[in-house]
Amino acid sequence: MSADALLSRLDGVKRTGAGRWLAKCPGHEDKSPSLSVRELDDGRILLHDFAGCDVEHVLGTIGLTFNSLFPERPIEYGKPERRPFLxxxxxxxxxxxxxxxxxxxxxxxxxxxxxxxxxxxxxxxxxxxxxxxxxxxxx
Ligand SMILES: [Zn+2]
Structure with a gap:
């Protein structure tokens, strides 16, 4: 899922920098935004609630799981996957x-x-x- 799609499920979203936002944590009664959302260069999303909710709880309240924090992989045809040897x-x-x-x-x-x-x-x-x-x- 993209950061935008995640942010659309949150209230009180404020952009605080490139790929960084603060939002009201859906996991608790949040008067001032305490949920930090960060989008990494590889598309992964980091969540942190400064009020202390764990990420799984936060995701659960908006109908998501840990998998939602990873980008959907585009399907690339005709490009062999290069795996390192074990x-x-x-x-x-x-x-x-x-x-x-x-x-x-x-x-x-x-x-x-x-x-x-x-x-x-x-x-x-x-x-x-x-x-x-x-x-x-x-x-
Ligand atoms: Zn919280």
């Missing part, structure tokens, strides 16, 4: 690739024949580890 996922990949290398190294150490496919797989492992480093450090 460190545990990266670690699992690294562990798997190092395991591949260790198996081939063990074969070499025991003078067992290493197939062309296994030999090539070591280069795939090296490439994957390099890709991880590039993703992590951007080089």
């Amino acid at each position: 460190p545990s996922d990266v670690f699992e990949v690294v562990r798997g690739e190092v395991g591949v290398i260790a198996i081939v190294a063990a074969d070499l150490h025991k003078s067992r024949a290493v197939s062309e496919a296994d030999y090539q797989r070591v280069f795939v492992a090296a490439q994957r580890l390099n890709d991880i480093a590039m993703a992590a450090y951007g080089k």
